[in-house]
Amino acid sequence: DSGVTQTPKHLITATGQRVTLRCSPRSGDLSVYWYQQSLDQGLQFLIQYYNGEERAKGNILERFSAQQFPDLHSELNLSSLELGDSALYFCASSVGGSLNIQYFGAGTRLSVL
């Protein structure tokens, strides 16, 4: 167990809908990262938050947004969902903002029908 908790484990929704994925980092970790894993794209970095502030941005679509709350948990919001958004979404956390080991949660499997 990595100590990173993601909910829900599975999510099934329809195109055009909006969902929120939740992540609780390891105790003491200030950074949270979001990744998307699909069969044809591998693991893609989406966004990082450090102590409540956005720190780095990857290939995150404008339809997607994230935030980190004062208690350091994070949410990833996916809107206007498309079939191609079906993937595994992972959250990772690390102690600091850079050159730290990232510990991954078990992921949320999103299926857009």
Add this chain to the structure above:
Amino acid sequence: GESVGLHLPTLSVQEGDNSIINCAYSNSASDYFIWYKQESGKGPQFIIDIRSNMDKRQGQRVTVLLNKTVKHLSLQIAATQPGDSAVYFCAEKAAGNKLTFGGGTRVLVKP
């Protein structure tokens, strides 16, 4: 469990043999590298890391080698066990905090 990457390169290894997984990275400015293991239905699990000022680092049954000249990273697993069957990813970090992952290699351990 989940199927990660249906068309991943696959390394089949006999139980007890040593495994070597290779990774070519793209950015000569990358200064930190990590190997992760992902079992079916689970998130990536940290195995070992190495900074660019080193060329070798050893852990428990694992060794990472870094060759910056040719931008190559390898993970050696000694005495491979059935529990080592998984997909292995290398990741590199350049400026900033973004980890860029390789495509992964599936390791199948034959009894």
